[in-house]
Amino acid sequence: MEPTPQTSANDLRSALRALVRPVAVVTAAHAGRHYAMAATAFCEVSMDPPSMLLCINRANATHAVVAEGGELCLNLLAEDHCEISRRCGGGVEPEERFDLGDWVFDPGRPPRLADACASILLRPVRVVDHATHAVVIGEVTGVTRRGDRSPLGFHDGAYLFPLAGAAFNLVAQSARLGEAGGMTDGFLMLDVMRAFYWFDEGLQSALRARGWDEVSRSQSMAFANIALGVRRPIDLARNLGITRQGVSKMLQEMVDREWVVIEPDPTDKRASIVVFSEKSQQLRADALEILDRIDEELGKRIGRKALESLRATLARDWGPPPEIAGNGSPQ
Ligand SMILES: Cc1cc2nc3c(=O)[nH]c(=O)nc-3n(C[C@H](O)[C@H](O)[C@H](O)COP(=O)(O)O)c2cc1C
Incomplete structure (x- = not known):
């Protein structure tokens, strides 16, 4: 025709x-x-x-x-x-x-x-x-x-960010997120996770460049949690999504490397808490300085206004985690 x-x-x-x-x-x-x-x-x-x-x-x-x-x-x-x-x-x-x-x-x-x-x-x-x-x-x-x-x-009718996309894909691949075959597109939770990996990759490579030993991703997340005031191993295990045995093993490694010490919890004699060691001070100071510079670099790449609005959005109080009503129960 x-x-x-x-x-x-x-x-x-x-x-x-x-x-x-x-x-x-x-x-x-x-x-x-x-x-x-x-x-x-x-x-x-x-x-x-x-x-x-x-x-x-x-x-x-x-x-x-x-x-x-x-x-x-x-x-x-x-x-x-x-x-x-x-x-x-x-x-x-x-x-x-x-x-x-x-x-x-x-x-x-x-x-x-x-x-x-x-x-x-x-x-x-x-x-x-x-x-x-x-x-x-x-x-x-x-x-x-x-x-x-x-x-x-x-x-295809949409804006494309070739280099940023390539960088995200690399990070996603390294985290084996790409295996979902495109089904991961469009979910804010996954975007936030990829963004976290982006920061963490930058932090890790800068720490290595300054001569620090490898810090694993879960140790890096443990550092962030401890800095935010999460001190009990059981709370760390929940936040990191690993078992209590897993967190004990990871913390023992961090104790051996003299990054943290385990002390009795002053509010509960039967429990223990994790605190930063005196020796970790330089590592933490380096990490904070690197994170500042990563923020600055991100500002240059996405623009200062976009960075500030991202920061403001993430810093807002979103309220407690949502309770989405189910529409049926698993069979
Ligand atoms: C991504 C994109 C590409 C465009 N490419 C063209 C183009 O090549 N030629 C064109 O005449 N209009 C193009 N347009 C549409 C014009 O930018 C649009 O009609 C513009 O607002 C007209 O300006 P005016 O309102 O001052 O007349 C494009 C728009 C977009 C969003």
Whole structure:
């Protein structure tokens, strides 16, 4: 059967969803106003002279600037610019699109995103109208490149974080979480767990680099619990999800390495508590300093605002663990 125009457009959309595209925000300045639109339809044309093409919907406000021959800036977005892309993709009114992001405004020039992977200035030299869109060919008049940023992607109608995703996958694999075959996607609890592993991997490798012996993940979790005031072996066993025998064995190893000492519980003579040893002081000081630096690094990668809002959300009192009513009992 011959495809109708409508079905062939849908087929094309569906096929294009298979592609991984880089994401940019195209900016322009005209008559004292600034313009920004998210874009994925762009690529290089020639290197001599250096030129690129963009496809811009003729209904977009930015197209009017192109029609006037105005300069454009193609800001190639990094992984932490997803929210900027949403805003410039029509998420907010045009004048609010520059409220988020480290934008540099030079009088009469298109705004430039200071921490973009790269910003490419283009002088339109040719515009070919085709149906709803204009194919704009621009000669490159300037490039600003930041080599330390990883790019944001767009795939199957959603944003993609290639490097962060790869790092998470590695961590998930090492924790054998990947075995669930994709069923682990979308659950906040698993995201929080992966995030914990991410921090712990960073902490462990920095401690090793400073010459400390290997600290296992359960020992690392025990350290965190003791620092939070969980001192009884039985409570540690519950929080770490291991048996009492398991926690005794782990604590004995920590005692042998002189990280902790086991003392009688002053409030209950029959029980014992775990406390940090004098000798563990330097290890703990190093760990705290490393954790501070990991927070700082995370702030650089996901943006300070995202970090602060993550911190505030996690620090809020969520109330007691929820009691979700069952809808049947196991057979
Ligand atoms: C990820 C993404 C990619 C987009 N790519 C393009 C594109 O390549 N060309 C285009 O004309 N519009 C594209 N758009 C839509 C425009 O960004 C959107 O229509 C924009 O808000 C128009 O700006 P205006 O409201 O100032 O007219 C894209 C939107 C998103 C979210």
